Amino acid sequence: MIDKPLRVVLAEDSVILRDGMVELLGARGCTVVATAGTAPELIAAVAEHRPDVAVVDIRMPPTHTDEGIRAAVEIRAGTPEVGILVFSQHVETAWAARLLADGAAGIGYLLKERVARTSEFVDALHRVAEGGTALDPDVVTRLMRGGQRTRVGTLTPREREVLELMAQGHSNRSIAARLVVSERAVEKHVAAVFAKFDLPATDADNRRVKAVLTYLAESR
Template sequence: MRVVIAEDAAVLRELMAQMLAERGHEVCAAVGDAQALRAAVAEHRPDVTVVDIRMPPTHTDEGLRAAIGIRRDHPGTGVLLFSQHVETRYATRLLAQGSAGVGYLLKDRVADVAEFVDALHRVGGGGTALDPEVVTQLAGANRHTDELTALTQREREVLSLMAEGRSNSSIAAALTVSPGTVEKHVAAVFGKLGLPPSEDHNRRVLAVIRHLQS
C-alpha cells in the first residue's frame, strides 16, 4: 500500500513509518500537521492515510477536519483516525459520511503491530476498522433505544464485532461458536434493528454504524 502518515509526535510518526516500510509498504510522506497532510495527499494520492485527530496549531480537531476533507476530495483514499482517547463525537462526524474506507483506533493499538497493519489493510481496501472501545462507547451512548434493548447479550456482542469490521468467521472464532450460529445471530440483529441483511460486508457495517449513530 501507499501510505501518508500525519502525527505530530515525531517518535510515533517515525515508528509507524519504519514499521510499515519494513513490511513492504510505501510511506509517501510522514508529516506533523494538517496542512502538510492535505498537501501530501493531494500530491501522492495514497491508498490510505493515518491521521492523528489532535494536531497543531490548536491540538483540537485539525486532524479530523482534514480527514473529512480528504474523504470528500479524495474518495479513493482510506482514512484511519488515531486518538489517545475515545472521542465519540469525532467518530460520529467521520462516520456520518459512510463507513467504507474508514477506521478509528486508539494509539496504544500500534503496540500490536499485526492488529495495526491489519486495520490499515482493511481501511486501504475500502473496509472498516473500529477500535472495540470506540464501538462499545458508540453503542453505550444509544443503549436506551428500543431497538438495542431488544437485543440479547450475545446479539450485542455480535453487533459490536460486526461494527469492528469483522467477518462472520472472525466473529465465530472470537466468540468460540460455529459460523452457523453467528449467521443466526446476525440475522436476528438485523431483524430486530429493522435493517435488511446483506452479504456485502461494507454495506452491513455501514448499516450497523448508522444505527449506532441514530
C-alpha cells in the same frame, strides 16, 4: 502475483513517533509515500500521492485540538477512495460522527494505548484500505451512548458469528468461505440480524454499518 505494497500517508506531529512508525510500517511491507506534521501538510500529501490509506492523529499544530480529524473529514469528502485511519489518544465524538456520517466503509479509529501489536495495526490498515472498518469498541460506545444494549443477546450463535465477522470487515463472500457455507446462507443470517436489530432497508442502506456499531457497543 506479488501483492502491491500498501501506500500510506502518515500524519503525526511527534517526529520521534512518526519516524518510528515509518520504520515499523516499512518492515511490515507498507510504503510510507509521505509524512505530515500539520493538517495542511496532510491534505496536500493526500492530494499529491492519492495513497491507499491515510493515518491521522487528531490533535496537530498549531492549536493541538482537532486539526487532524478536521482534515480527515475534508479528505473523506474530497477523496472518498482514500481510506482513513484515525490513530490517537483521544476520542472526538462530534468529529468522529461526521467522519462516519456517510458510512464506515474505509474508515478506522483506533486508540494508541489499546493497540498492543504492530501486526494488529497493520491488519487494520489493510482492512481500511480495502473498504472495511476498524473501530475501537470504546469509540463505538461513545458514539452509541444511550442506545439499547440487549439486541445482540437475541441472536442465534450462528447469527452472532456472522455479525462478528462483519465487524472484522469481511464481505458476505468472505464470511461464507470462512464458515464453509453458501453465500446465500450468509445472506439469510445477515437479513435475520437486520430484522432483530430493527434495521429496515433504506435508500442509503447503511444497515450493515449500524449492525456492526451495535455489536461493538454491546460486546465491550
